[in-house]
Amino acid sequence: MTTLNINGKAQEVDVDPSTPLLWALRDNLDLTGTKFGCGMAACGACTVHINGQATRSCVTPISAAAGARITTIEGVSGDKVGRAVLDAWIKHDVAQCGYCQNGQVMSAVGLLRNKPKPTDADIDQAMAGNLCRCGTYQRIRAAIKDAARALA
Structure with a gap:
């Protein structure tokens, strides 16, 4: 179980630590505003903010986002x-x-x-x-x- 701080709220997800943040947002937390485009961080459709920095969530593992402040389009x-x-x-x-x-x-x-x-x-x-x-x-x-x- 990993706890993520998303849009100012603690959210728990039970996924493998290598799971891309994008899929935890979309599939586990139902935050579908963040889109899947290419899966290679080349198109920007999956952009979220991690500690205030624009970050491609399709290539960011959950383990790298744990403990960080994550903002999605739903929270901006x-x-x-x-x-x-x-x-x-x-x-x-x-x-x-x-x-x-x-x-x-x-x-x-x-x-x-x-x-x-x-x-x-x-x-x-x-x-x-x-x-x-x-x-x-x-x-x-x-x-x-x-x-x-x-x-x-």
């Missing part, structure tokens, strides 16, 4: 930065199919927590690991800039 709206990003996402109509958007939002929140006034290069670097098959990258950039302005 409860703070100022998360709310600003979500509001900007809606304002800029970022999502099309929506599949990658939870990971995109989690990476954007991580960026703005670390760099409240990101440059275009900062945005490019932080978002580089998140793929959007619909190609909404310009709207994503505009939403991040708008969220940064709202937080300033």
